[in-house]
Amino acid sequence: MSLFAEQKAQNNQADLVTHTLKNDLRNIRLDFNQRLTFYNYGLKGLHGLISTIGLESFDYQTMMNYAENRDFQEEFPGVRGIGFIQRVEQNQLTEFISAQRQMRPDSQFDLKQLNAHNDSLFIIRYIEPEDNNKSAVGLDIGSESMRRNAAIAAASNNELQITAPITLVQADKKEKQGFLILLPLYDTITIPTEPEERLEHTIGWIYAPILIDEVLNSNTDFPRDVDIQISDVTATGGQVFYQQQSESSALSSFAYSERVSVFGRVWELTLSAQPSYVNRVKTTKNFHTFFQYLIISVLIALIFLSAHLALLRRKLMKDYAQELLIANEKTLKIANEQLEDVVAQRTAEIHKANALQNAILTNANYSVIATDTKGLITLFNPAAERLLGYRAKDLIGKESPALFHVEEQIHERARALSQELQCEFENSMEVFFAKSDRGLEDKSNWTYVNKSGQNIPVMLNLTALRNESNDITGYLGIAYDLTEQIEKExxxxxxxxxxxxxxxxxxxxxxxxxxxxxxxxxxxxxxxxxxxxxxxxxxxxxxxxxxxxxxxxxxxxxxxxxxxxxxxxxxLDLNICPVDLPMLINEIELESNPSAQQKKLALNVNIDLKNAVWMTDELRLKQILLNVLSNAIKFTHEGEVNLTISEQDRNGISFIVEDTGIGMNEVSLKRLFQRFEQADKSITRRYGGTGLGMSITHSLVHLMNGTISVASKENTGTRISISLPLVAIEAPKTITPEPHKLPVEIDERTILIAEDNDINQVILNSMLEDRYKTIHTVENGQLALEFATTRQVDVILMDIQMPIMDGIEACKRIKSLQPNLPIIATTANVFEEDIALYKAAGFDACIAKPFEQQQLFEVIHNTLNK
CATH class of the missing domain: 1.10.287.130 (Signal transduction histidine kinase, dimerisation/phosphotransfer (DHp) domain)
Known part of the structure; x- marks a missing residue:
């Protein structure tokens, strides 16, 4: 009867909890719809401002002025800001972005897309407060299908629309779930009746990003002892985008769900009751009815039991003496059995603890040594044996730890502790136990001396061992070998x-x-x-x-x-080709002679080669020899500089440079090829130089699979030997062409110069004005494109880095219209990858800045006469 009554009461209470959950969910839903409707008023404020002044007059400053007079988060809790999304056609994109950059003080406005597309763009133009939503500015919400569909639906139906759930990244880099509210804005006062016409007249949307948790938390009437889950079930399958669930509510059987329509979306809201909610709603506690019925049943049973006991009392008294005797014997037997079990159990636990202790001590990597209160060793584990070289059986009960301590270190420790603890020590062993006896932590560095006499630095942690009465029964020392740590430090x-x-x-x-x-x-x-x-x-x-x-x-x-x-x-790559080595050495000698003659030095070149033509990189070989020769001449004040070139047996060619200069010591020789270094810091102040020459020479030699060595003596001279594994080839039979002579008469053809630098414009015009009759100059690639497509041009000198439109883009567009028009790149960026880029863009030639006038004439002439 008690269980039946309790079950009926529990069912009534469950119905009450479910009904209360249903009412709370309905209140939450109504409050949520009211808040979203209320947010519509905030959107309509900005909507009215733009409609009043017109989109043409709505700029960055107007938005700032409007935002300064409103506190969106205070007025509309849960709204992270209010902004404007403008509809932009693909052909208007460049002009739109340029206009936005000009409006903004920081001139920063870039297009951001989640997916590329060719339809109209829905770009977030403004969002305030911008500091918390910086990443949203410039985002094309039309590049993501869910947001695009919501925006189109809002415009087609002329009604407030929310997007499918999205993840919003806040200023604190945390991701939170939310959605966007979109209110369409048209370019006409009279709203068309047909959806297609409305969409055509749509110029943008007033929008606000909403965080679902802030909307819910701003409801002060929201019950805090329930958990809510929100799913977007507009599409098949549904998507859970907000879930606040504690562990206790996850186990609760009380939950209520309801589907609602929210501005174009269908949501399913589910409330789950926490135990505190259930206890608060229930009018009676669990098992209250059960215990009421049970108490009545017990009282009735006690009455019958009392009557029955009275009848049996006499019989029980007769049997009591005999039963008491039997019970005492049985109790004594049970007690003995239990005592035997406890003793066996405790013995097993002691054996287990001893086995564990022995295993720990045996396998520990730390040295563990224990002593009694007099300092005699009572425990010496295997790690201590390995560290110190002593056997445990030779020390336990016979020696103290002073055996493997440095005596002077013990005295120093005693003096330090005497000052720290304000006491004196009668013997050395007291030093080890002084802090432990006082209950203080004792961790310090010591030096052990092993059996072989080797010093071992250790970190020693000393602790007093106490019994149940807190009396000291001994001491424990754990030592860690610091040798490896000290080496690493x-x-x-x-x-x-x-x-x-x-x-x-x-x-x-x-x-x-x-x-x-x-x-x-x-x-x-x-x-x-x-x-x-x-x-x-x-x-x-x-x-x-x-x-x-x-x-x-x-x-x-x-x-x-x-x-x-x-x-x-x-x-850095090598360009291997046939090189006439004697001719190259002659060029190097001619370039180096002026410097040697200026210092009145003799420059001697000795060539001992059976072959003239060798496979190598002419430019890099020349760079190596000029670097070494220029250094030899620079650091030689009198005497001579000798360059000797000779063939090696199967090993290529040997280049030896000897001078009678200032030389170097051993320390300077070791630093000679280091980058950012010169042989001597005083050299930098006296002779100048970057400190890169010999480093580059060393790298070039190794890149060519060669070797370089230096022998030097101070105030005597230096000898540098370079060995390169070059391969000789048979000299090709070629006819040396006569040098081409450029015409000196005025050329009637027209030259267009595209250069943004004023000085470079003057230099190019001045170099060309005596050779070419018609020269025009523009400041950027856009003007060059317009000029070349509207007027007659025979050749274009195009700078690469220019504002508005750079040289590469301008070249591509001009070549698409006039593929046969010659274009020459004039730039300071002439790495191999740069030249490859220019060639791919369509340039016919390239000339590096700074350039000589004659070189400029030759490049133009060769390009025009291809």
């Missing part, structure tokens, strides 16, 4: 020192490079100033010669830096 310190030295070398290189670059720049700038006031042609020629020399010096510095960058990136 030492290696780390060395690595840190090496890194600091490398960083210092780079800093010194940058300072030196600044000096080296400024020196030729000063020469160029100074000669130009003097040239302005020069009165005689002789003086002008001298100044021009100095300016050219400084320009070549600066160009060599830039080439060294570029070579170094290529080596760093692993992109």
């Amino acid at each position: 030492s290696a780390l310190a060395e690595a840190k020192e090496a890194a600091e030295k490398a960083n210092l070398a780079k800093s010194e290189f940058l300072a030196n490079m600044s000096h080296e670059i400024r020196t030729p720049l000063n020469g160029i700038f100074g000669t130009l100033q003097l040239l302005r006031d020069a009165t005689t042609k002789a003086k002008q020629s001298k100044l021009i010669e100095l300016a050219e020399k400084s320009t070549k010096t600066l160009n060599r510095l830039v080439n060294d830096i570029l070579d170094f960058s290529k080596f760093e990136a692993g992109k």
